[in-house]
Amino acid sequence: MTSQAPNGLYAEVQHFYARQMQMMDRRAFEAFAETFTEDGEFSHSPGQLACTRPGIVAELEDFHKRLYNGPVVRRHWFNMIVVDPQEDGSFLATFYAYVINTRPGAEPQMGPVCLVTDVLVRVDGELLNKSRQVRQDRLLLDS
Amino acid sequence: MTSQAPNGLYAEVQHFYARQMQMMDRRAFEAFAETFTEDGEFSHSPGQLACTRPGIVAELEDFHKRLYNGPVVRRHWFNMIVVDPQEDGSFLATFYAYVINTRPGAEPQMGPVCLVTDVLVRVDGELLNKSRQVRQDRLLLDS
């Protein structure tokens, strides 16, 4: 059995994600990027990798311009979070995620379900993402 | 950065919401109303505001009679909860919510996705809602 994360840490990780993704959903991309380390890495699609905070902001601005340009409210839901302390002092977090998009005159639509793998580190007392990899379940089926 | 809620409080808020909404979903409206302060305020729709525990019970009974009179099981899901301690000792909680309705012979249907803003206070050691405002994402689009 993997060593357990302390329960205080578990709530802290949940809270960190809630705050982080509310920033994403109101398109506060710079604030979102600040939840990553300076050299943070963020991959949401195969073959795509955004590095550093400015790189993450640029990627998110481009992504939303291309795919979510019209009137839409996006909400990221994370759940079933497993947190495993690593030997180097970082934490490996593995969890489920989806987005629910609300557009005018339509029912809310659930986007692809994803498995997310984060490496979290503590910098000056605060949790930060060192990396995030998002893998869509539908792409798992093709492999 | 806003000051962090202690991790113990975070779990307490999650647990409070789970218990509160299970009461709502089994239509224990008086028990639900007791999770609000005596002068509590509850708004689930623009222009609607229920005040005091008896007022909240009356609103919920009326709401369910009008909209959920037939056979239906309702389940409220809350997630991505951010808790910010306020200077007056209260807590501002901001989170995502939806309802999933199950009706005979149909797939479960997700109701509108909402952003909920609560003011929580501690009375005699227990958390209570001083107020709740529910805003549907689809109404954000019209503004």
Added chain:
Amino acid sequence: MTSQAPNGLYAEVQHFYARQMQMMDRRAFEAFAETFTEDGEFSHSPGQLACTRPGIVAELEDFHKRLYNGPVVRRHWFNMIVVDPQEDGSFLATFYAYVINTRPGAEPQMGPVCLVTDVLVRVDGELLNKSRQVRQDRLLLDS
């Protein structure tokens, strides 16, 4: 009012479920069964009851062979967990659950919404399921 579970326990239960159900979803049925006591009981359908760890493994293998034989990624989501300490030292956990299934070329599909009732016990310091009963909301409508 029922006595409250301590906040540390609440996070521990959430974490236990996340780890347990990630095992289920990657079809690590033996590891899943080890999250139950030796004499554990698991009922996911009316009239069905799997007992002991080998019995649970056999039931899950059979269930997946019959219903999820083709290419599908399954993800269990648990939420709105209420944990009530019992007089015998066990914990009664009551919560909402659904599965989201992703199949090739289709939108993710939410399975039936369920109310789950667990009895959890602590064995050698670790939480384990003594029993789990899953009840689908759509079956509540028929009763």
